[in-house]
Amino acid sequence: MVAFAHDSPAMHDQLELFSRQVDQLSRNAIDSRAASEIETVLALGLHLYGRLREADEQWSVAAQRSGKPGLTTAKHLQSLYAKWAQPSAQLLPMVQRAEASGYAIQDSKHFYEAYGQVASVAKIDLERLYGPVIGNLRRHEEVRDEFRRRVG
Numbered sequence: 001m002v003a004f005a006h007d008s009p010a011m012h013d014q015l016e017l018f019s020r021q022v023d024q025l026s027r028n029a030i031d032s033r034a035a036s037e038i039e040t041v042l043a044l045g046l047h048l049y050g051r052l053r054e055a056d057e058q059w060s061v062a063a064q065r066s067g068k069p070g071l072t073t074a075k076h077l078q079s080l081y082a083k084w085a086q087p088s089a090q091l092l093p094m095v096q097r098a099e100a101s102g103y104a105i106q107d108s109k110h111f112y113e114a115y116g117q118v119a120s121v122a123k124i125d126l127e128r129l130y131g132p133v134i135g136n137l138r139r140h141e142e143v144r145d146e147f148r149r150r151v152g
Contacts, residue, residue: 011051015083018044022087025094035103038094042111045088049114052080078121085118 021041026034059073092115095108 011048011055011080012083014044014048014051015080018048018084019087022091025091027094030098030101030103032103035098035101035105038091038098039105041091042095042105042107045084045091046107046111046114048084049118052077052084055080081118081121085115085122088115088118 018041021044025037025041028034030038056077059077063073088111092112095105095111098105099108
């Protein structure tokens with residue numbers, strides 16, 4: 001497995017913090033304070049999503065250089081995305097409720113897009129995608145293209 005700067009205990013701790021902050025958000029009526037808290041937690045979530053995307057890009061470049069995409073690393077990245085998606089799934093309806101109540105939540109559109117992309121990544125069966133890689137050592141470009149085709 002390739003080690004990445006973003007794949008550290010600190011990243012796992014930050015994902016846990018994100019999850020705890022989402023859990024602490026009020027699910028009661030939305031007021032300006034609640035909307036502000038939602039926006040702050042959303043900003044943390046988007047920051048972490050950006051770090052995950054950077055790690056994903058690093059993996060892609062490393063795999064492309066070596067010509068061997070790593071199934072173990074791909075599974076690990078998918079698990080990090082899943083760890084991000086769980087609290088994001090709870091945050092999503094809160095953001096929607098705040099916006100429906102008339103509050104503008106900064107970067108909500110980017111959050112919706114990020115969540116949609118992560119949900120697509122979570123649906124990919126890596127064993128099936130990488131199955132030919134293990135037996136035939138498919139080139140990274142082939143696996144990447146298949147991944148992109150499936151994500152759509």
